[in-house]
Structure formats: C-alpha cells, structure tokens
Amino acid sequence: MDVLKAACRQEVWLNPVDAEKRGIKNGDTVRVFNDRGEVRIEAKVTPRIMPGVSAMGQGAWHDANMSGDRVDHGSCINTLTTHRPSPLAKGNPQHTNLVQIEKV
Numbered sequence: 076m077d078v079l080k081a082a083c084r085q086e087v088w089l090n091p092v093d094a095e096k097r098g099i100k101n102g103d104t105v106r107v108f109n110d111r112g113e114v115r116i117e118a119k120v121t122p123r124i125m126p127g128v129s130a131m132g133q134g135a136w137h138d139a140n141m142s143g144d145r146v147d148h149g150s151c152i153n154t155l156t157t158h159r160p161s162p163l164a165k166g167n168p169q170h171t172n173l174v175q176i177e178k179v
Contacts, residue, residue, distance in 0.1 A: 084119075085117065085131075086116060086118065087118055087119065087131045087150075088129060089118055089176065090125060090126040090127075097176060097178060099120065099176070101118060101120040103117070103118045103178050105117070105176050107129070107131070107176050109155055109174045112147060112154035113145070114131075114146070114152075114154050114155065131152050136151060
C-alpha cells in the first residue's frame, strides 16, 4: 500500500487563480464536495490546469465511516460521481462532475 501511495499521489489539481480565491496553497488538505458526497484530499496548485476546472485521479480506496461523518478520507473519485450511466453512450459518467472545493 505504501508503494502505491508513493507511486500515485492522491491530489486534486487546481489552477493558481482558483486556489488564491479560496485561500488554498499547494499541499493543503481540502474538502471536495457536491450533493453526492465529500472527499478530503491534498491540493496541487498548478498552472497546468485551466481556471474553473479541477482534476482528481481515479483509483484511490474508499475510506469513509458510513455510520459517522460519511466523509471519504481515501479520496475515491467515485464518492463524487453518479451511478447512472451517461444518457447517450450508456457509459461511465465520471469525467464531468460539478464540485466545490474549500480549504479544511
């Protein structure tokens, strides 16, 4: 598990413009949430992503106390996605999710 964590860091990418508006600095723990769920994850502030867009990798392990706070501390992107297939292709809809991000 430690090898996987080192090889594939779990982080959400934010543009510096968006990060500054939210008082977020590189390495801060942030809350990424929508009406489907909430994850806690480290922020990566980088100009390599457009303003108004965030990106999270897939593959983190779900780690939430479902009888407690229901917050996913494992940063699993599926926590924020719908289980319904996309309308046209009937495929995975996880590539577009509206979320809000704030510093913890």
